Amino acid sequence: MxxxxxxxxxxxxxxxxxxxxxxxxxxxxxxxxxxxxxxxxxxxxxxxxxxxxxxxxxxxxxxxxxxxxxxxxxxxxxxxxxxxxxxxxxxxxxxxxxxxxxxxxxxxxxxxxxxxxxxxxxxxxxxxxxxxxxxxxxxxxxxxxxxxxxxxxxxxxxxxxxxxxxxxxxxxxxxxxxxPFSIAIRSLQREAIRLDPRWNGGHYDNEAYPESGMRMARKLGVITYRSALEWDGRFGRVRLDSDQADDDPFGLEFQVESYLEGHARRFVRFFDPNCYLYLSRSMDWFDxxxxxxxxxxxxxxxxxxxxxxxxxxxxxxxxxxxxxxxxxxxxxxxxxxxxxxxxxxxxxxxxxxxxxxxxxxxxxxxxxxx
Amino acid sequence: MxxxxxxxxxxxxxxxxxxxxxxxxxxxxxxxxxxxxxxxxxxxxxxxxxxxxxxxxxxxxxxxxxxxxxxxxxxxxxxxxxxxxxxxxxxxxxxxxxxxxxxxxxxxxxxxxxxxxxxxxxxxxxxxxxxxxxxxxxxxxxxxxxxxxxxxxxxxxxxxxxxxxxxxxxxxxxxxxxxPFSIAIRSLQREAIRLDPRWNGGHYDNEAYPESGMRMARKLGVITYRSALEWDGRFGRVRLDSDQADDDPFGLEFQVESYLEGHARRFVRFFDPNCYLYLSRSMDWFDxxxxxxxxxxxxxxxxxxxxxxxxxxxxxxxxxxxxxxxxxxxxxxxxxxxxxxxxxxxxxxxxxxxxxxxxxxxxxxxxxxx
The missing domain is CATH 3.40.50.1820 (Alpha/Beta hydrolase fold, catalytic domain)
Structure with a gap:
């Protein structure tokens, strides 16, 4: 890429x-x-x-x-x-x-x-x-x-x-x-990328790019990189202002969702999906x-x-x-x-x-x- | 459906x-x-x-x-x-x-x-x-x-x-x-379903069915339903037998991956995706x-x-x-x-x-x- x-x-x-x-x-x-x-x-x-x-x-x-x-x-x-x-x-x-x-x-x-x-x-x-x-x-x-x-x-x-x-x-x-817990998380991140039809067996480009898969992988990563305790104090149940919230009936509503979205946006197009797969798998193998x-x-x-x-x-x-x-x-x-x-x-x-x-x-x- | x-x-x-x-x-x-x-x-x-x-x-x-x-x-x-x-x-x-x-x-x-x-x-x-x-x-x-x-x-x-x-x-x-941690997990499960093109704004049927999204949602669920401690004892780093493992270079390799796969298979076609979205969101709202x-x-x-x-x-x-x-x-x-x-x-x-x-x-x- x-x-x-x-x-x-x-x-x-x-x-x-x-x-x-x-x-x-x-x-x-x-x-x-x-x-x-x-x-x-x-x-x-x-x-x-x-x-x-x-x-x-x-x-x-x-x-x-x-x-x-x-x-x-x-x-x-x-x-x-x-x-x-x-x-x-x-x-x-x-x-x-x-x-x-x-x-x-x-x-x-x-x-x-x-x-x-x-x-x-x-x-x-x-x-x-x-x-x-x-x-x-x-x-x-x-x-x-x-x-x-x-x-x-x-x-x-x-x-x-x-x-x-x-x-x-x-x-x-x-x-x-x-x-196994970490393997399961990483396996699921890789599956999200691989299930994205635009991953296309690794043959994507900037136009046909596995954005959904990378977005899922990153959000799941961010969830496991932080802690419930921190988020209770940081986000609680605070909602987004109405001008930030989504019209989509299942769209962003809580601050924590917007936080994940921001992290995904800053990552998705700035890391190569195949490199992600290779590095992620190397961790699972390490023993x-x-x-x-x-x-x-x-x-x-x-x-x-x-x-x-x-x-x-x-x-x-x-x-x-x-x-x-x-x-x-x-x-x-x-x-x-x-x-x-x-x-x-x-x-x-x-x-x-x-x-x-x-x-x-x-x-x-x-x-x-x- | x-x-x-x-x-x-x-x-x-x-x-x-x-x-x-x-x-x-x-x-x-x-x-x-x-x-x-x-x-x-x-x-x-x-x-x-x-x-x-x-x-x-x-x-x-x-x-x-x-x-x-x-x-x-x-x-x-x-x-x-x-x-x-x-x-x-x-x-x-x-x-x-x-x-x-x-x-x-x-x-x-x-x-x-x-x-x-x-x-x-x-x-x-x-x-x-x-x-x-x-x-x-x-x-x-x-x-x-x-x-x-x-x-x-x-x-x-x-x-x-x-x-x-x-x-x-x-x-x-x-x-x-x-x-917020639980909201984040459920939000991501719902996003996995909604990002699946076959979810199609809720208009799927048994032929065009958001199987990938449901699979991701279920696997993420199972990861959060159990504990790392249990999995250390239960799966450790045990690999699948070669006849169970996948030819796919990023396919199933560890027992814990196969366990998640089994859970997904038993769920994906047996729970309605839109019902999943509605019930999941009702939990986030509860306060x-x-x-x-x-x-x-x-x-x-x-x-x-x-x-x-x-x-x-x-x-x-x-x-x-x-x-x-x-x-x-x-x-x-x-x-x-x-x-x-x-x-x-x-x-x-x-x-x-x-x-x-x-x-x-x-x-x-x-x-x-x-």
Missing amino acids: TEFIPPGTRFHALPSPFPCKRGGALHGARVAYETWGALDADAGNAILIVTGLSPDAHAAANEANPAPGWWEAMIGPGKPIDTDRWFVVCVNSLGSCKGSTGPASINPASGELYRLDFPELSIEDGARAAVDVVRALGVEQLACVIGNSMGGMTALAVLLLHPGIARSHINISGSAQAL LAEYGDGDVLAGLASIRVDKALAIGANTDILFPVQQQQQVADGLRAGGADARFIGLESPQGHDAFLVDFERFGPAVRGFLDEL | TEFIPPGTRFHALPSPFPCKRGGALHGARVAYETWGALDADAGNAILIVTGLSPDAHAAANEANPAPGWWEAMIGPGKPIDTDRWFVVCVNSLGSCKGSTGPASINPASGELYRLDFPELSIEDGARAAVDVVRALGVEQLACVIGNSMGGMTALAVLLLHPGIARSHINISGSAQAL LAEYGDGDVLAGLASIRVDKALAIGANTDILFPVQQQQQVADGLRAGGADARFIGLESPQGHDAFLVDFERFGPAVRGFLDEL
């Missing part, structure tokens, strides 16, 4: 071919990334950030792009991820449509978009691609790898597949494996138990890292805090000095994107100790 | 016209119901059961229909709702497609199906219709009105609109008002605060009933137990001897349909004290 690449994005060419975990390989693929701060002479102050499903690499303003990024409050001089001290790299996930090669990119074998000819994508592929960026920047060992949400999975795969790549790790609202003889804690314990912090929001229903507790427990069993913090954040899974009062000090405190 | 009426269903003709709360009136409407046990000479042993969105009136086997009902474990001789003692009436909700008049019924004014010409349906309309059935059966005062889920709303409306109609009340996984000057507790406190029990499952995300706690608190403020029990049931909102070990004794204990 279209790729959505922020200005100032930098690109790293992956080795070609770049083999994928589940088979197939990418040729001439690239990873989009951005950086903040300066790398020390001994290249010891680098932090890698791997993201959730939808963000681009523009996590914060920088010289190449002064627009605020999606984690602006967290990254910069004096901020929790202090760029006066750290050299920060954020990569756009492999398989995304925001600069890294994905299903919305040209397949050099055909000259056409990959669409569903893109190889089956795994979290592990994204992890290896991210590490390749970091090494190309002259970093042999990261001070820390930080992963949010899906990025929490990617970060664990980074550590697992590249022993010694990082001295520390912050896992934010992530998990070591997908569990560190594969590396621990069927035992997820053993898989985690096979990871070597000195220090780790796993944090999340107590109201998260998509990546519940028990999963961050498990990450900390497993890494500790592998010898790490690992802590878990469950924050009393009302904003659910998305809390790390909005509740900087709670997530900021937790991240800053951990990094200050390094 | 089609109505789905169990054999042996009985019908009560509502007064004609039957005015609706939000305007309009039904002409020649009826309510489907079934009964169990025998009414005492003084008509003092009657229990009314009002249901969730989808059940019919066949809550349990009886002489007219020996097939097991949807609450078979709860209703019968010696069962928690003991038909050796109680005369039990279960009504199919007004607006349903299972015998009571609804959008899938013939509009006598046109000779065609009502479809979206059905008046805007409120929970209060269903409550008044249910009371009309009870009175026609010779019952002036119920021993108890029991409502599950949406029926918990209906039961509160029964008590509010008909002071003195019941001496006691059991509210199971119900609430006194819809809150006892309307009867308490904007204060839901005051609305509850305006209800007169001697004894009440509000119960639910701690894992319910659709009607969270705080809402049953609120029902008990509000009724107590109105003078009732009201108790709340939050059960440690893993099955979420649906627990009352499956966890008879916990719900059975709670209901039996309350009724035994009457």
Whole structure:
């Protein structure tokens, strides 16, 4: 479809071919990334950030792009991820449509978009691609790898597949494996897209576009990204003003419906549906138990890292805090000095994107100790 | 489209016209119901059961229909709702497609199906219709009105609109008002149906039927009816056998996906989409605060009933137990001897349909004290 690449994005060419975990390989693929701060002479102050499903690499303003990024409050001089001290790299996930090669990119074998000819994508592929960026920047060992949400999975795969790549790790609202409630939600999001006749087996364009499916997928996402508690306080049963409400007998009536509608509108045409399907499915597949003889804690314990912090929001229903507790427990069993913090954040899974009062000090405190 | 009426269903003709709360009136409407046990000479042993969105009136086997009902474990001789003692009436909700008049019924004014010409349906309309059935059966005062889920709303409306109609009340996984998380879920279910081109503004038939929309709505329902905890234990990350799995690259792979698929298949063609829209929306509108000057507790406190029990499952995300706690608190403020029990049931909102070990004794204990 279209790729959505922020200005100032930098690109790293992956080795070609770049083999994928589940088979197939990418040729001439690239990873989009951005950086903040300066790398020390001994290249010891680098932090890698791997993201959730939808963000681009523009996590914060920088010289190449002064627009605020999606984690602006967290990254910069004096901020929790202090760029006066750290050299920060954020990569756009492999398989995304925001600069890294994905299903919305040209397949050099055909000259056409990959669409569903893109190889089956795994979290592990994204992890290896991210590490390749970091090494190309002259970093042999990261001070820390930080992963949010899906990025929490990617970060664990980074550590697992590249022993010694990082001295520390912050896992934010992530998990070591997908569990059935989250699989069910994501499966339903993908089904909404696939059921839209305009998805057309992946062969849509800007005119015939699976807008209804993407709208459903996004709204369902937003429902599971936040929490009932937050919405009780934020929306209650407040109705829309009559000039905002819909004439449609089943149209928008409550503020919460309009909120979902706004989120859908800002997403639907700005993320490629096939990329969404690939990235979403990669999360369902991810399971560190594969590396621990069927035992997820053993898989985690096979990871070597000195220090780790796993944090999340107590109201998260998509990546519940028990999963961050498990990450900390497993890494500790592998010898790490690992802590878990469950924050009393009302904003659910998305809390790390909005509740900087709670997530900021937790991240800053951990990094200050390094 | 089609109505789905169990054999042996009985019908009560509502007064004609039957005015609706939000305007309009039904002409020649009826309510489907079934009964169990025998009414005492003084008509003092009657229990009314009002249901969730989808059940019919066949809550349990009886002489007219020996097939097991949807609450078979709860209703019968010696069962928690003991038909050796109680005369039990279960009504199919007004607006349903299972015998009571609804959008899938013939509009006598046109000779065609009502479809979206059905008046805007409120929970209060269903409550008044249910009371009309009870009175026609010779019952002036119920021993108890029991409502599950949406029926918990209906039961509160029964008590509010008909002071003195019941001496006691059991509210199971119900609430006194819809809150934004539940509104968002139901709004999305309705949107899935409305976005299906075959819904066609309500003008579908069995050939051109909004199957995709109904499938999405049902799967989303099932996700919110159960709990993540239950699914972790029940499905974990177990894959389908290769002969059950799909060839479709994004098709069914995990057991939890197949479970949702099975639920959708058993529902999609067996519930009318327009009826679904009407009943779903009536829940969003329901708010006892309307009867308490904007204060839901005051609305509850305006209800007169001697004894009440509000119960639910701690894992319910659709009607969270705080809402049953609120029902008990509000009724107590109105003078009732009201108790709340939050059960440690893993099955979420649906627990009352499956966890008879916990719900059975709670209901039996309350009724035994009457």
